[in-house]
Amino acid sequence: MFRRLRQRRIDKARAYVEGTLIRAAAHDLDTLHVLDVLKSERKGSAARVVDEDGRTFDAWFWWYQAKTGELVVCRNPGDVGRAVLHDDRIAIGTERERGVIDRVPRDVMNSYLVSTTTRQA
Numbered sequence: 846m847f848r849r850l851r852q853r854r855i856d857k858a859r860a861y862v863e864g865t866l867i868r869a870a871a872h873d874l875d876t877l878h879v880l881d882v883l884k885s886e887r888k889g890s891a892a893r894v895v896d897e898d899g900r901t902f903d904a905w906f907w908w909y910q911a912k913t914g915e916l917v918v919c920r921n922p923g924d925v926g927r928a929v930l931h932d933d934r935i936a937i938g939t940e941r942e943r944g945v946i947d948r949v950p951r952d953v954m955n956s957y958l959v960s961t962t963t964r965q966a
Contacts, residue, residue, distance in 0.1 A: 855959060856960070857956075874918050876916055877919060881893040907944055909943055909945040912950075914954055915954060
């Protein structure tokens, strides 16, 4: 019984994350997986992230409190709201506008990552 429930939860997580990735690609948005939160302040947070291509870098999320393990959907690098700050962090958004559009919670991302590793095995 619990095996079926666990499998159903993993299947729902896979559908949710893959749907989010498809919608983000259709609207020319970036998805960033938050590896670690470096600093959190009232105006935003700094985090170590990895993009779709596997590149790892530091990002500053204006007006958003990133959480370790979640997937963040944001405007792509060509947009005005994403620039390099003085400390070599990529800025997501501006001081006047939040750059994060959507997110996938870390528990759903963890279930999705379990599903991709079991599918590859």
